[in-house]
Amino acid sequence: MNSIDKINKRIGALAAFVLFFSFTGCNPDDSQKLEERNWQLVWSDDFDGEAGTLPDNTKWTFDIGTGDGGWGNAELQYYTNRPQNASMDGEGNLVITALSESFSGSQFTSARIKTQGLFEQQYGRFEARMITPYGPGLWPAFWMLGSNIETVNWPQCGEIDIMELRGQEPHVIHGTIHGPGYSGGNPITKSYGLINDRFDTDYRIFAVEWDEDKIDFFVDDFLYQRIERDDVPGEWVYDQPFFLLLNVAVGGNYVGFPTLETPFPQTMVIDYVRVYQEAN
Amino acid sequence: MKAKIISKYFLPAVASIAIFFFMGCERDIAELETATYSANPDVFIDGFSGGLEYAAFGGSVPTAFNVDNETTYNNSAASMRIEVPDAGDPNGAYAGGVYFTSSPRDLSGFTALSFWAKASKAATIDLVGFGNDLGESRYQATISGVNVNTNWKKYIIPIPDPSKLTAERGMFFYSEGPEDGKGYTFWIDELKWENLGTIAHPKFAILNGEDLSETSFSGVTRQIDGLQSIFNMPTGLNQAVNITSAYTEFSSSDPSVASVDETGNVSVMAEGTAVITATIGGVEADGSLTVNSRGDFQHAPTPTHAPEDVISIYTEAYPNIQVNYYNGYWEPWQTTLSEDFEVDGDFILNYTNFNFVGIEFSDPTVNATQMTHFHINIYLPNPVPAGARFQIELVDFGADGVFGGTDNSSHRLTFTPPTLVSQQWITLEIPLASFTGLASRAHLGQIIFEGTSITNFYADNIYFFK
Numbered sequence: 001m002n003s004i005d006k007i008n009k010r011i012g013a014l015a016a017f018v019l020f021f022s023f024t025g026c027n028p029d030d031s032q033k034l035e036e037r038n039w040q041l042v043w044s045d046d047f048d049g050e051a052g053t054l055p056d057n058t059k060w061t062f063d064i065g066t067g068d069g070g071w072g073n074a075e076l077q078y079y080t081n082r083p084q085n086a087s088m089d090g091e092g093n094l095v096i097t098a099l100s101e102s103f104s105g106s107q108f109t110s111a112r113i114k115t116q117g118l119f120e121q122q123y124g125r126f127e128a129r130m131i132t133p134y135g136p137g138l139w140p141a142f143w144m145l146g147s148n149i150e151t152v153n154w155p156q157c158g159e160i161d162i163m164e165l166r167g168q169e170p171h172v173i174h175g176t177i178h179g180p181g182y183s184g185g186n187p188i189t190k191s192y193g194l195i196n197d198r199f200d201t202d203y204r205i206f207a208v209e210w211d212e213d214k215i216d217f218f219v220d221d222f223l224y225q226r227i228e229r230d231d232v233p234g235e236w237v238y239d240q241p242f243f244l245l246l247n248v249a250v251g252g253n254y255v256g257f258p259t260l261e262t263p264f265p266q267t268m269v270i271d272y273v274r275v276y277q278e279a280n
Numbered sequence: 281m282k283a284k285i286i287s288k289y290f291l292p293a294v295a296s297i298a299i300f301f302f303m304g305c306e307r308d309i310a311e312l313e314t315a316t317y318s319a320n321p322d323v324f325i326d327g328f329s330g331g332l333e334y335a336a337f338g339g340s341v342p343t344a345f346n347v348d349n350e351t352t353y354n355n356s357a358a359s360m361r362i363e364v365p366d367a368g369d370p371n372g373a374y375a376g377g378v379y380f381t382s383s384p385r386d387l388s389g390f391t392a393l394s395f396w397a398k399a400s401k402a403a404t405i406d407l408v409g410f411g412n413d414l415g416e417s418r419y420q421a422t423i424s425g426v427n428v429n430t431n432w433k434k435y436i437i438p439i440p441d442p443s444k445l446t447a448e449r450g451m452f453f454y455s456e457g458p459e460d461g462k463g464y465t466f467w468i469d470e471l472k473w474e475n476l477g478t479i480a481h482p483k484f485a486i487l488n489g490e491d492l493s494e495t496s497f498s499g500v501t502r503q504i505d506g507l508q509s510i511f512n513m514p515t516g517l518n519q520a521v522n523i524t525s526a527y528t529e530f531s532s533s534d535p536s537v538a539s540v541d542e543t544g545n546v547s548v549m550a551e552g553t554a555v556i557t558a559t560i561g562g563v564e565a566d567g568s569l570t571v572n573s574r575g576d577f578q579h580a581p582t583p584t585h586a587p588e589d590v591i592s593i594y595t596e597a598y599p600n601i602q603v604n605y606y607n608g609y610w611e612p613w614q615t616t617l618s619e620d621f622e623v624d625g626d627f628i629l630n631y632t633n634f635n636f637v638g639i640e641f642s643d644p645t646v647n648a649t650q651m652t653h654f655h656i657n658i659y660l661p662n663p664v665p666a667g668a669r670f671q672i673e674l675v676d677f678g679a680d681g682v683f684g685g686t687d688n689s690s691h692r693l694t695f696t697p698p699t700l701v702s703q704q705w706i707t708l709e710i711p712l713a714s715f716t717g718l719a720s721r722a723h724l725g726q727i728i729f730e731g732t733s734i735t736n737f738y739a740d741n742i743y744f745f746k
Contacts, residue, residue, distance in 0.1 A: 134480070135516040167516045171478055196477035198514075261517050 137258025181234025
């Protein structure tokens with residue numbers, strides 16, 4: 001989620017990866033043999049509140065404003081804690097809405113919520129069922145940061161991006177980790193593309209399964225990326241608790257600028273977020 | 281700088297997906313559908329597909345289209361080359377034509393017509409589309425203002441409702457004129473029907489998405505227009521598609537009050553309220569028309585003057601003189617709109633959101649020196665409050681015959697309650713001598729109406745008589 005300096009290094013890896021998973025992913029009869037797990041739900045939010053209510057403040061807290069330099073990425077939106085940017089829809093979803101409106105010097109508003117200080121966990125399964133927004137310059141994300149970010153700073157704290165999407169490619173999501181020596185434009189990342197379909201038209205489940213050896217990335221229970229300790233060119237910083245974040249950014253180095261034709265408002269609809277631990 | 285790098289990153293990913301789309305995962309429509317007609321997706325791949333024919337539009341350069349074997353997409357065998365003429369080309373003013381099949385195709389298993397295009401220079405093609413069969417062209421759909429440049433690029437025309445296209449002959453058509461007077465050439469290749477799951481979020485509208493409410497009467501007919509359809513394309517950007525009413529399923533909340541036919545023509549039947557709405561492909565369209573019918577229309581009294589004693593501006597009883605307009609939409613202060621209607625052959629001027637409005641008949645002006653009176657029927661459908669005022673002004677353009685010359689003259693008369701009453705026809709027969717400010721009535725050119733506290737009026741039977 002941070003500024004991209006050397007994005008060109010990613011080109012080869014991404015293209016090759018989309019090729020591979022587009023091909024394997026297109027046959028719904030394909031099955032993967034994964035180790036059996038015994039996941040036990042330890043934390044969740046089903047977003048069952050009344051329409052217009054804010055996210056549960058015992059579980060979520062807001063980031064407000066424009067951060068430091070557009071949250072480190074030259075993002076254009078102003079994050080608020082207003083219901084028009086983040087609230088329940090009354091039908092079991094949290095809706096984060098990006099609006100095109102002048103607000104405190106910004107051209108757009110949106111919301112970014114996080115469990116920092118309220119919930120954190122080391123290892124487990126972290127998943128969300130959601131529909132993404134779309135349109136050039138939209139940058140939705142479901143991600144995690146190391147809880148020690150306040151003391152060791154980024155990227156030493158580590159970052160796990162469970163799902164990111166560029167609105168100009170509504171059929172491709174990206175799973176990524178950033179750590180010391182492999183951050184910004186040079187992270188460990190892979191992409192998962194849908195064949196003849198899009199992520200903004202129906203719910204999909206985005207998840208990571210994380211233990212002391214590896215982090216696995218899933219879309220609808222299809223494993224499309226496994227990152228093991230040895231795959232990381234720098235320090236493995238994933239042996240400590242992380243907290244969760246959900247946001248919709250507008251513009252920024254990762255996604256580029258919205259165009260005049262980008263449709264607004266744009267919504268990310270989140271049915272639930274669930275966190276599991278493996279039972280012994 | 282950074283944007284450039286990102287675009288490099290974007291392209292290989294898309295190309296890769298496209299390759300595997302073709303190799304691995306394209307649905308074979310022919311296997312899924314048991315079609316009465318051919319479901320052949322190919323229109324022009326490396327030549328005319330089976331049964332495809334071409335006809336140039338009237339007035340276009342008949343030879344504008346040719347098959348090209350040199351400039352082709354992806355080094356294929358052939359493309360379609362369109363040569364747009366220069367302005368003033370004696371062979372035709374534009375390039376345009378239709379690609380149609382001799383027997384219909386079943387296209388209901390597809391979601392879009394797509395093609396690759398490039399041009400000899402950056403240009404904007406006026407119109408491309410499908411559904412033109414040189415006949416009724418019932419299910420025509422087009423996109424307009426298509427930007428092309430010197431690179432091959434893929435273009436997609438979404439099908440508004442594929443279920444309608446079970447027997448379609450209009451595969452493709454185009455229309456393009458010179459750009460700033462200059463001709464150029466564009467090429468189209470790989471023209472085919474596709475089932476794209478990457479087109480999303482269809483949005484439709486009637487009446488441009490507005491919820492209108494109109495007072496009406498039994499016998500009034502009105503066309504629902506302002507059809508709009510928008511699709512979100514694989515790039516995340518919206519694309520507007522121009523559609524015909526045949527794609528639209530209209531319905532009335534109370535057909536006994538107002539019925540609507542399949543073309544969107546509303547017929548008011550009786551007193552009451554009915555709401556006209558529409559769906560397209562099962563998706564509810566934005567916009568609606570609420571018809572507030574007052575029942576039987578009260579016609580204005582039929583004029584009784586001898587035809588030779590009348591100069592008619594707006595009647596059915598007499599031949600009307602040439603009138604430039606019945607609403608000049610005079611900017612910037614005029615708010616008045618026209619929602620004229622017809623009841624059983626009786627045409628009524630209906631001025632809504634009224635502040636002032638002018639009728640002009642200056643070509644030629646009217647010599648009313650032999651006439652003695654001005655006649656008009658007006659009908660005020662809303663209550664008339666105290667202080668309401670209706671004014672009629674006649675303008676004579678003088679000997680020079682032009683507005684704003686040196687010899688204009690005019691006079692304005694004011695009418696108030698109790699002359700002004702609500703919901704019945706008011707007959708005003710005004711002696712022309714009352715317009716005392718008129719220096720002459722030999723070159724009359726305008727009638728101007730102005731109102732206070734009157735937001736809507738109907739007018740009929742406007743004429744001079746003796």
